[in-house]
Amino acid sequence: MASVTMDGVRKSYGSHEVLHGIDIGIEEGEFVVLVGPSGCGKSTLLRMLAGLEHITAGRILIGGRVVNDLPPKDRDIAMVFQNYALYPHLTVAENMGFSLKLAGASRAAIADKVRPAAEILGLAHLLDRYPRMLSGGQRQRVAMGRAIVRDPQVFLFDEPLSNLDAKLRVTMRTEIKNLHQRLKTTTVYVTHDQIEAMTMADKIVVMHDGRVEQIGAPLELYDRPANLFVAGFIGSPAMSMIRGTLAADGQFLADDGSRLPVGDTGRAREGQSLIYGVRPEAMQLGGTVPLTVEVTEPTGAETYVVGRMGGTPITGVFRSRIDVRPGGTLDIAIDPAAVHLFDAEGGQRLTA
């Protein structure tokens, strides 16, 4: 176990800079998820941490030691790749014990390490198989087993679940989380899936265009997104965003003329151009805000309603069953305390 610190880390390919100074502190034993849309630089950052990419500027520390110029093998890390990167010509046991064999461990010592790891992951009966004979989920487990056997300071995961089907993804998500709770090894996990980030992380780092947008606990990010990007990225269905200004009476005046309630105006000034953000579950039935229904999606427990307010698309989720035809109107109420106000110019959060 070790802490990880990234200090002003930059990456350029030629004159093209892809990471613009990343500062992240990861504590011992923490499970940190780097999340962001594709091309945001999260995988590059992870590869720089692993030593597979050169660090253009800044420092990366693992356990207080600067690793900038250390080759991957000397960083005491283990990585699980998106395509698993299992050695096809080696059996499951050989794959898991490969690093120990390279380190010159005896056959018995390797078996002593591989066996318990295989048992944790439910691979004990597959040790003599080759990767080709395994299912996607089993391969995923072997890749994790290979990492566990090394007993590293830090686990790195690079979108490990994106090649699995939806159901298996949920199972593996739980397994990885269980594994972390059991081993308590510092983990850095990269994904583009905000649900994975929300469900697994102790701490989420939201990245966008080579910058860190916000760092925080999952619910902190959900409840108090620092800017429009995080607000739109975290949460599914996404937060609805309405353009407008703050009226003199402290209410929000949307561009289409409708008035919406605001609890805390924070740093927002009257007349300032704003974005009004409201999460789907902050709406209730029976209020004064008319919503023109476009689609209703009953999921059983809840009903998703996609509609429009003026020209703006709004998504709401309601606990009760709703029977409104497309084109009909649904009157809703918005919880003023759950409203987020953002500066329309810079996208920064204005609500406290």
Add this chain to the structure above:
Amino acid sequence: MTATLETRAPRRRRLGRLSESRNGLGFLFMLPAAVFLLFFLTYPLGLGVWLGFTDSKIGRPGVFIGLENYRWLFDDPVFWLTVFNTIFYTVFASIAKFALGLWLALLLNRHLPFKNFFRAVILLPWVVPTVLSAMAFWWIFDSQFSIISWSLMRLGVIDQPINFLGDPWNARWSVIAANIWRGIPFVAISLLAGLQTIPQSLNEAAAIDGATSWQRFTKVTLPLLTPIIAVVMTFSVLFTFTDFQLIYVLTRGGPVNATHLMATLSFQRAIPGGQLGEGAAIAVAMIPFLLAAILFSFFGLQRRRWQQGND
């Protein structure tokens, strides 16, 4: 009337059954290709084998004489010399082509500037007609005007030109050098294609697992490349063993048969020498060697256990 009806009905039934059965249909569809192969491959091969059992000469059909040609060859020191030459030529040229080709492929697999340009240039020796490159080597190995001799004399390493093609051992090594030059592109490009099927992440995983670059090569790259190496080297050995053009242009088998290969000797005896039967027998004598090479690769090529299973 009734008779014809009776015979026609079963025939139609048989055809119908044939078109319904998988194997029958498969056989039907394979027929054109089979006829083609039979005519253009089996017939010439069969004719060659038959000629080897006759005393045919050019312009005279000849009669069956059994194994007499082979008995004659068995006691012919020139024939045994060519067998030695051919094996020597094949072994050394193939090993060198493999080693240099693999090295070149590994270099080309890196991120080089002008990568595609280099990959195209590499193919040149293979694209140029053999006769043309052989002529070039003829000049390079010329006893008086050789650029190698000239350069070495200028540098003061030697004081008289090297007799590349006039001395038996010099000639053997010279034709091998020419063959290596010509054969490297095939090996290098095929192995490069093989290298590119190995995912980069395997190398990265090995690097994280603590492998040095040499260990990554021997423990990851090489094992994953073996199936392609087996195919490429089989072809390379077959091409080298049956080489004809290069020798014929460079040395015609000389000096004193030192570079005569089985293919050139066969041609020499059959066409200029007129002994069709004997030439054919020499060619047939190559078959066991070629079969051995193919069998060797067949067992080398068999899907290893790790390659089995679904993807």
